[in-house]
Amino acid sequence: MKSLCAQVLPGTSSGPPRGWITSSDRKYAQFSIPIWQESSPAAGGAIEVDPSRQFQSVLGFGGALTDASCYLLSRLEASVRRHLLEELFGDGGLRLSTGRACIGSSDYSLSTYTYDDTPSPDPGLKHFSVGHDRAYILPVLRDAFELCPDLFLLATPWSPPAWMKAGDSLLGGNMRKQYFQPYAEYFVKFLKAYQAAGVKVSAITVQNEVDTDQDGKMPAALWGQEYEAGFIKDFLGPALRSASLDTQIWLLDHNFNLWGRAMDMLSDPEVYQYVDGVAWHGYAGQPDAMTKVHNAFPEKSAYWTEGGSFVTDADFDTNWAKWSAAYAQLFRNWSRCALAWNLVLNEKGGPNLGPFTCGGVITVNSKTQQLSRSGLYWALAHYAKNVRRGARVIATTAPDSQVEHVAFVNPDGGFVLVLTNQGAERNVTCRFLTKSTTFTLPQNSVITLEWA
Numbered sequence: 001m002k003s004l005c006a007q008v009l010p011g012t013s014s015g016p017p018r019g020w021i022t023s024s025d026r027k028y029a030q031f032s033i034p035i036w037q038e039s040s041p042a043a044g045g046a047i048e049v050d051p052s053r054q055f056q057s058v059l060g061f062g063g064a065l066t067d068a069s070c071y072l073l074s075r076l077e078a079s080v081r082r083h084l085l086e087e088l089f090g091d092g093g094l095r096l097s098t099g100r101a102c103i104g105s106s107d108y109s110l111s112t113y114t115y116d117d118t119p120s121p122d123p124g125l126k127h128f129s130v131g132h133d134r135a136y137i138l139p140v141l142r143d144a145f146e147l148c149p150d151l152f153l154l155a156t157p158w159s160p161p162a163w164m165k166a167g168d169s170l171l172g173g174n175m176r177k178q179y180f181q182p183y184a185e186y187f188v189k190f191l192k193a194y195q196a197a198g199v200k201v202s203a204i205t206v207q208n209e210v211d212t213d214q215d216g217k218m219p220a221a222l223w224g225q226e227y228e229a230g231f232i233k234d235f236l237g238p239a240l241r242s243a244s245l246d247t248q249i250w251l252l253d254h255n256f257n258l259w260g261r262a263m264d265m266l267s268d269p270e271v272y273q274y275v276d277g278v279a280w281h282g283y284a285g286q287p288d289a290m291t292k293v294h295n296a297f298p299e300k301s302a303y304w305t306e307g308g309s310f311v312t313d314a315d316f317d318t319n320w321a322k323w324s325a326a327y328a329q330l331f332r333n334w335s336r337c338a339l340a341w342n343l344v345l346n347e348k349g350g351p352n353l354g355p356f357t358c359g360g361v362i363t364v365n366s367k368t369q370q371l372s373r374s375g376l377y378w379a380l381a382h383y384a385k386n387v388r389r390g391a392r393v394i395a396t397t398a399p400d401s402q403v404e405h406v407a408f409v410n411p412d413g414g415f416v417l418v419l420t421n422q423g424a425e426r427n428v429t430c431r432f433l434t435k436s437t438t439f440t441l442p443q444n445s446v447i448t449l450e451w452a
Contacts, residue, residue, distance in 0.1 A: 016437075017417075017451035020382065022320050023442040027373075028381040033449060039436035045399050046431040049407045049417055053395035056301070056334050058408065059152055060097035061384035063088075063340035063361050064306070065140060067102060067109035068351040072344045072364050074136035082143075084362065084371065088343060089147040094377075094384045097148055098337050100305060101141065101201070103157035103190055105170070106208065107218035107354025108342055112170045114161040115190060121163040123182040130193045141199045150389070154279075154305060154339070155190070155201045156208045156253060158219035165221060172216030175207075175223055180231050184239035191245055205253035205279050205305070206231060211261075212254075218354030228252075229265045237274030248276035250303055256285025259292050266297045277301030280335070282326065287333040294334040302334045308341030309376060311349035311359030316374055323379035324420040324446040328406040331393050338383070340376055382448045386416045403428060403441065417449045 019031035039046075063069075073081050087093040104114035116128045130138075145151050159170040160183055167173035175183070187204060194201050207223045214220040223231075232249060240247055251271075252262050262278045265271050277300045278293055290302040307326070309316050327338050345352075345360030361380065363372045391408040396417070398405050404420040417430065421441040429438040430449065441447060 017449040019439075019450075020385075020448045021442075021445060022378045022382065023445040024318075027378055028385070031447060033439055034437045036432070036435035036437050036451075038434060039431055046429040046436055047396060047398040047400075047403065047405050047417075047419070049415070049430065049432045050395040050397075051409055051415065051433075054409065055393040055395075056336055058331075058387055058389060058391040058393070059301075059303070059337040060389050061094075061338050061380055061387070062096040062098035062100070062151075063343035063380075064100040064102075064108075065137070065144065066106055066342055067137060069108070069342055069344040069360065070137040070140040071110060071351060072346065073140050076364070076369065080369070080371075084344075085140075085143050085147055088362075089144050089151070094381055095148075096380075096384055097150065097389055098152045098339055099141075099144060099154070099343075100339050101137070101153055101155045101199075103155050103187075103204070104159060105219050105353075106158040107214075107356060108345070108350075108352050108358075109219075110351050110353075112159075112219055112353065114157075114159065114170065116161045116186065118161070118163060121179075122161075123179065125182055125185055125189060128186065128189050130190065130197070134197070138194070138197045138199060142197075145199065152202045152337075153200065154203045154205070154250070154303075155194075156205045156305070158208045159221050160186070169216070170219045172213035172220050173222070174213065175221055175227060175231075177227065177230075180235045184231070184235035187236060188239050188243045188245065191240075191247055192243070201247055203248040203250055203276065203303075205250045206236065207253060208306075209254045209281065210252060211258060214355070225261050225264060229268055229271050232265075232274055233268065233270035240274075249274055250277055250279040250305075251275055253279040253281070253305055255281050255283050256287060256289035259285070259289035262293050263296055266293070266300060272297075272300075275300065277303055277336075279303045279305040281306045282330075283307075287329045287335070290330075290333040290335055301336050303337050303339075304330045304335045305337075305339045306341045307339075308358040309374065311345070311347070311357050311363075313359075316359055317372070318444070319375035320378040320382075320446055321420050321422045321444045323376045324382055324418065325404040325422055327379060327383055328404040328418060328420060331406045331408075332396075338380075340380060379446065382418050382446045386418075386448050386450055388412075391416070400426070400428070402426065414450060414452050419447045419449070421445050
C-alpha cells in the first residue's frame with residue numbers, strides 16, 4: 001500500500017486502551033488491556049501501528065437486505081423486528097452503515113421476478129412497477145434508514161427482465177444488446193421509484209457477478225466485458241446524468257480474479273468518467289487484486305460487496321476469526337467497505353430458490369422464531385462497532401504472520417486496532433509511537449483495541 005499522506009496525528013496514549021474480545025467463551029466482551037509503557041524502537045517482535053501513513057477512507061460495514069431477509073424480518077413480531085433492526089443499525093448495536101438491496105429477485109428470494117415481467121417485449125417499460133417490493137422490502141429498508149439516516153445503500157440486479165435476454169428466462173442467459181437503452185431507463189425508473197418510496201439508493205452495479213450464468217439454476221446473466229463497458233458509457237451513465245441522479249456506478253461486482261477486466265474497463269476514458277469504483281467478491285482470487293487496480297487507478301475506489309458462509313459449515317457459528325482475518329486483508333488492500341451476504345436467513349439458509357445454502361448474519365429459527373448470531377456477526381461487531389464512516393486505514397506491520405492486523409484512525413482522532421488470531425494462544429506486543437502494551441491472544445480470537 002502506498003500511503004496518502006505522511007502526517008503524525010496527535011495521540012496521548014496516556015491511559016490504557018479499551019479492549020473487546022471474541023473467543024470460545026466471550027462474545028465482543030470487555031477485555032482488560034495493560035496500560036501503555038514507554039518502549040524502545042529497537043525492541044523487535046511488536047505489531048507496529050504507524051499513524052503517519054494513512055490510506056483510504058472507510059465507507060462502512062453492512063450486509064444484504066435481500067427479498068429473503070426482508071421477508072423474514074417482516075414476519076417477526078413487531079417488537080422483535082424493531083429490536084433486531086436496532087441491534088443491526090442502531091447506535092447501541094452493530095452500527096451497520098451500508099447495505100445491499102436487490103433490483104428484482106436474487107437466488108435468496110421467495111420467487112423469481114423483475115419490475116417488468118411481460119410475455120412479450122416492453123421496450124417502452126409501460127408495465128414497469130416496483131409493486132412487489134412495497135409489501136415488505138421497502139418497509140424494512142425504510143426502517144433501516146430511520147435507524148441509520150446516512151445508510152449507504154447499494155442496489156444490484158441478478159437478472160434483467162427475461163424479454164431483454166437471450167433465452168427469454170431470468171435463469172442464466174445473457175443480455176441482448178438491442179435492449180441496452182430500455183434497460184438504462186429501467187435503472188432510472190427503479191431509482192426514482194425507490195426515492196419516491198423514501199429509500200435513497202447511493203450506488204448501483206450493472207449485474208451481480210457478470211462472469212457467470214450459474215448454469216441456469218438461479219436468476220443470473222452473463223455480461224461480457226465489451227457489453228458492460230458499452231452499456232455504462234453509452235447508456236447507463238448518460239441516462240443517470242440526464243435524469244440528474246447522483247447515484248454512483250460500480251464496475252464488475254464479481255471476483256478478485258477478474259482484476260484484469262476491471263483494469264481494461266477503467267482504461268477506457270468514456271467508462272472511467274461515469275464510474276466511481278469497482279465492486280469485488282472474494283470467491284476466487286486474492287484481495288491484493290484490489291491493490292493492483294488501485295495502483296493503476298488511484299482515484300477509483302474499491303468496495304467489497306459480497307461474502308458469506310455456508311450454513312452447513314461445521315464452523316458456521318464459530319468462524320469469527322476467519323472472517324475477521326478476511327476483513328483485515330480487505331482493508332489492507334484498499335477496500336472501503338465490507339458487505340456480508342444476507343443479513344437474515346433461516347436455519348436452512350432460506351428462503352432460497354437457488355443452488356447455494358449460505359447462512360445469514362442472523363439466523364431466525366423457522367419453528368421457534370429464536371434468533372442466533374453467526375461467526376460472521378461477531379467478526380462484523382469488532383469492526384462496525386468501533387470504526388466510524390470517514391475513518392482512515394493506517395499502516396501496521398507485524399513479525400508474526402499468524403496474527404492478522406489492521407488499524408484505523410476515526411474522524412474524532414481516536415485509534416482502532418483489530419487483531420485476529422486463527423492459531424494457538426500467543427502473546428502479542430503492540431507498539432504505537434513511543435509506547436507499547438503486551439497481552440495474550442487466545443486461540444481462535446478477535447480483539448479490538450481503541451484509544452485516544
